[in-house]
Amino acid sequence: MKVQNKSILIGSNRSTRQQNRLALPLSILTGLLLLVYSPAAISADAQATDPSVKQDKEPFAVDKTPPDMVVDERTEMEILRDLADSLRKLDHATTETVKEVNRHAPAQVNMQDVVTEQVLNPFMYDPWDPALNASLRNGPLLPPRKKWLDFDVSQVVQVVGILQHEVSSLCPPVSMSNTARDSFKVELGLMTEANGKIQSTSDQLKQLAQGPNYDNEKIGKAAHDIRTAARTIEECRKRAVKALSKK
16 A cells, blocks of 8 residues: 555656656747737837837828929029020910911002002012902901910920029029129019019910810910010019129
8 A cells, every 4th residue: 555655646746847848948938928928018118100100210290391302502693594595485385476476468559558668668578469468467366276275375385484584483592792682683573573463464365275166366465475574584584693703
């Protein structure tokens, strides 16, 4: 009976030692799982995924300048020079628009018309046919051709947009003297005023050119008003260049 109890005791000790050996790895595994899924780790993950939580690196804000935006780093003199090209292109586009709505149909002319043409136009647009030049001004107005009117007006609208950006980009440099700065401000004010007229008249011209019925007189007047205001800006631009060169 004693031997049997001793064998039972030995068996129980062995099973206890085996359980202890298994308990050690299980305790380590449990500790690792608690560490991974602890509240601190969960909160860290939540902060990493939550956009409202501020990180060490500040997130991109909408009111900041995008990194890929092209910044206009031109000097005032460079802007004024580019402005001259824009005004030249605008003058060409508006002149073509005026020509398109001022086409006349050929008309019957007499000798008096030919003589008048030679007197009023001694250099003559076409020296081989002065009668044709006289008839071009005596015939009725032709409706503008849609394809060319659309092209000319689209050119006007595009250049007007460029002009708006260039005029609004101008400001007196800090290095200018007080006298030169005052002169520059006066010219800039006149340019801004004329540019405002160009912008509003351009919208009107775009509306008139939509068709299908065209008013030659209104279209021609709108294009002519834009051309006149552009020439006013050109005169102001020249004086602004002089003021800028004095500093």
